[in-house]
Amino acid sequence: MSKAQEHNKAKKYGMVIDLDKCTGCGACMVACMAExxxxxxxxESDKLLSITWMKVYKLTNGKDFPDAxxxxxxxxxxxxxxxxxxxxxxxxxxxxxxxDYSTDTGIVSQIYTRCFxxxxxxxxxxxxxxxxxxxxxxxxAGMEKMLSPDVSVxxxxxxEKCSFCFHRYQRxxxxxxxxxxxxxxxxxxxxxxxxxxxxxAIIFGDLNNPDHEVHKIxxxxxxxxxxxxxxxxxxxLERLGTNPKVYYLSSREWVRKAGDNYLKTEKINKH
Amino acid sequence: MDSALIPKGxxxxxLGKFTLFIGAVSAVLLWGVYAxxxxxxxxxxxxxxxxxxxxxxxxxxxxxVIALGGGAFFTGFLRYxxxxxxxxxxxxxxxxxxxxxxxxxxxxxxxxxxxxxxGWFIFWHANVHSMLTEVAFCLSCYFGVLTIEYIPLxxxxxxxxxxxxxxxxxxxMHEVMAVFAATGAFLSFFHQGSLGGVAGVxxxxxxxxxxxxxIWPWTFFLFTWSAAAYGPCFTLSLTKLLEKVSGKKLVKDNxxxxxxxxxxxxxxxxxxxxIADTWYWAxxxxxxxxxxxxxxxxxxxxxxxxxLVLEIVIGGIIPGLILITETGRKNKFLLITAIxxxxxxxxxxxxxxxxxxxxxxxxxxxxxxxxxxxxxEVATTILPVAYGVILVALSYRYLPIFxxxxxxxxxxx
Ligand code: SF4
Ligand code: SF4
Numbered sequence: 099m100s101k102a103q104e105h106n107k108a109k110k111y112g113m114v115i116d117l118d119k120c121t122g123c124g125a126c127m128v129a130c131m132a133e134x135x136x137x138x139x140x141x142e143s144d145k146l147l148s149i150t151w152m153k154v155y156k157l158t159n160g161k162d163f164p165d166a167x168x169x170x171x172x173x174x175x176x177x178x179x180x181x182x183x184x185x186x187x188x189x190x191x192x193x194x195x196x197x198d199y200s201t202d203t204g205i206v207s208q209i210y211t212r213c214f215x216x217x218x219x220x221x222x223x224x225x226x227x228x229x230x231x232x233x234x235x236x237x238x239a240g241m242e243k244m245l246s247p248d249v250s251v252x253x254x255x256x257x258e259k260c261s262f263c264f265h266r267y268q269r270x271x272x273x274x275x276x277x278x279x280x281x282x283x284x285x286x287x288x289x290x291x292x293x294x295x296x297x298x299a300i301i302f303g304d305l306n307n308p309d310h311e312v313h314k315i316x317x318x319x320x321x322x323x324x325x326x327x328x329x330x331x332x333x334x335l336e337r338l339g340t341n342p343k344v345y346y347l348s349s350r351e352w353v354r355k356a357g358d359n360y361l362k363t364e365k366i367n368k369h
Numbered sequence: 370m371d372s373a374l375i376p377k378g379x380x381x382x383x384l385g386k387f388t389l390f391i392g393a394v395s396a397v398l399l400w401g402v403y404a405x406x407x408x409x410x411x412x413x414x415x416x417x418x419x420x421x422x423x424x425x426x427x428x429x430x431x432x433x434v435i436a437l438g439g440g441a442f443f444t445g446f447l448r449y450x451x452x453x454x455x456x457x458x459x460x461x462x463x464x465x466x467x468x469x470x471x472x473x474x475x476x477x478x479x480x481x482x483x484x485x486x487x488g489w490f491i492f493w494h495a496n497v498h499s500m501l502t503e504v505a506f507c508l509s510c511y512f513g514v515l516t517i518e519y520i521p522l523x524x525x526x527x528x529x530x531x532x533x534x535x536x537x538x539x540x541x542m543h544e545v546m547a548v549f550a551a552t553g554a555f556l557s558f559f560h561q562g563s564l565g566g567v568a569g570v571x572x573x574x575x576x577x578x579x580x581x582x583x584i585w586p587w588t589f590f591l592f593t594w595s596a597a598a599y600g601p602c603f604t605l606s607l608t609k610l611l612e613k614v615s616g617k618k619l620v621k622d623n624x625x626x627x628x629x630x631x632x633x634x635x636x637x638x639x640x641x642x643x644i645a646d647t648w649y650w651a652x653x654x655x656x657x658x659x660x661x662x663x664x665x666x667x668x669x670x671x672x673x674x675x676x677l678v679l680e681i682v683i684g685g686i687i688p689g690l691i692l693i694t695e696t697g698r699k700n701k702f703l704l705i706t707a708i709x710x711x712x713x714x715x716x717x718x719x720x721x722x723x724x725x726x727x728x729x730x731x732x733x734x735x736x737x738x739x740x741x742x743x744x745x746e747v748a749t750t751i752l753p754v755a756y757g758v759i760l761v762a763l764s765y766r767y768l769p770i771f772x773x774x775x776x777x778x779x780x781x782x
Contacts, residue, residue: 221727255487
């Protein structure tokens with residue numbers, strides 16, 4: 099492949115989350131909120147109204163002591179690709195093209211100024227990764243000074259979600275451009291949650307790049323819409339055909355099994 | 370006092386009584402308007418919707434009125450395209466109901482997005498792959514068609530009709546009405562279908578997802594079919610209601626029976642298709658997603674298998690069977706039971722395709738979320754009903770909606 103072709107090769111940014119390492123500390127959630135100016139309410143007790151671009155779920159194996167086991171599962175937007183490029187559940191339904199799939203980066207974007215709040219995309223997303231701004235964002239006095247200037251705040255009445263910290267990608271690209279480079283190093287573009295995770299459970303990179311960690315761990319199978327070849331890796335709701343770019347890793351079978359729904363009579367179908 | 374406006378040869382209640390009635394309904398309407406303004410000025414936090422129930426009461430109401438309003442396009446289709454001439458005696462009322470239903474649907478959508486000022490984005494940034502885009506375009510166009518169908522009726526008001534221009538306009542519009550009826554039927558076939566497609570294409574939601582042909586899931590066709598089947602029942606039930614309220618017979622039995630018969634056969638054929646669809650979904654589509662039928666109907670306090678029974682048996686098979694038999698249609702009690710059950714049946718279907726879709730957990734560690742609408746949602750849902758009552762009352766009083774009324778109720782002094 100020529101150098102120019104190499105440069106133009108599409109990226110497919112994705113994530114691997116090692117559930118055996120995740121302690122459920124929630125640092126990813128906090129880092130995400132701070133990084134992306136995610137608004138919060140005075141009373142956050144109703145979680146169905148909370149905006150959580152990154153949300154940590156607690157899973158249990160449903161067994162009693164001493165066999166009881168738990169697992170924490172962080173859930174960002176899965177940046178689904180669908181069965182053909184861009185046929186993500188949410189992108190395909192948005193009537194105003196306010197959410198889009200980038201074939202250059204594999205990132206599902208959200209264009210706040212175009213969204214008019216029909217919430218159809220929320221109905222389409224089985225991961226509850228999308229959140230509606232039921233209220234206008236109000237920051238405690240003084241806190242607005244701490245907001246990131248790289249990320250716009252969102253008004254009431256529109257939907258938002260994790261962007262894989264896209265502004266960081268833009269920043270890294272700008273820097274590379276100024277240094278007369280076309281390609282980014284793996285470490286140059288990392289999401290806030292990846293950097294904040296104290297256990298190193300989250301890894302981020304280009305799934306198309308064989309040198310990147312995410313590619314090495316997940317071993318996406320191009321013949322099967324990126325399904326992981328690593329036997330310990332799985333994607334949430336794999337069989338629905340959403341084709342996500344977030345891979346989970348666990349050595350525990352019950353955890354891998356919790357990633358999907360199976361009929362009682364059915365054997366877990368792995369690779 | 371307003372007798373000059375009332376069609377010749379028919380009797381209406383006193384203006385005082387009428388005003389009192391309109392006043393009472395207007396109070397309900399204002400309550401709805403107040404709630405609507407709250408939603409627009411303060412935002413959708415006025416509702417009990419949340420991120421699990423992003424589609425809730427309103428969207429159901431929207432889909433339901435559009436299905437029930439389907440009587441307009443289907444009766445128009447039968448009258449103008451198929452040539453069922455008897456239906457000319459009920460088409461005006463069907464058009465009026467359709468007009469009310471569709472204007473209500475547009476109003477509900479404007480409230481539902483919480484920021485109507487951005488509503489035009491759907492046209493401006495249209496994503497042609499989205500079912501909702503098709504709905505928006507067809508809905509707006511069809512509302513235009515219904516308005517065109519309603520205008521000549523308004524122009525037939527006794528005073529307006531005295532103006533030669535209006536008289537000629539109404540006459541000429543009547544002449545070309547078949548064109549509009551055909552356009553309306555065409556638009557309706559599509560947008561009713563797209564509304565079905567809205568849920569059917571959600572491949573991330575195994576409860577809603579259906580296979581189909583090309584880009585159209587089976588729900589696309591089922592929605593069109595059901596609107597055509599059940600819509601006329603709504604027209605008939607409102608006709609019966611108006612007859613009850615006014616204490617007069619307004620439409621001859623043969624007209625009612627003809628529409629009821631066609632509706633009955635449509636319901637029966639629809640329900641066979643619906644059962645086939647449900648069976649295929651339960652046996653093939655849902656298991657492919659890892660679900661059994663009962664996963665969708667258990668482990669929660671509300672969504673039980675009774676919904677399926679209510680929709681298919683009580684709201685489908687029973688009214689269908691009653692309406693296709695002559696004895697059923699001729700028996701007043703059975704006829705009314707059937708048309709009411711039919712309206713319930715199609716409304717339950719739309720309810721399921723909106724709310725249950727959202728309630729069913731998809732991730733294995735997710736929860737069933739329940740939801741109770743806030744008073745603001747209820748008030749804004751009742752708002753179009755109040756508006757509809759007012760428009761029906763005004764139209765009935767001042768316009769010749771029922772051509773057979775004079776003949777059926779001769780004035781004897
Ligand atoms: S996780 Fe949800 S919001 Fe994200 S791309 Fe997939 S469907 Fe869209
Ligand atoms: S809520 Fe916004 S992003 Fe979602 S489908 Fe509607 S317009 Fe598109």
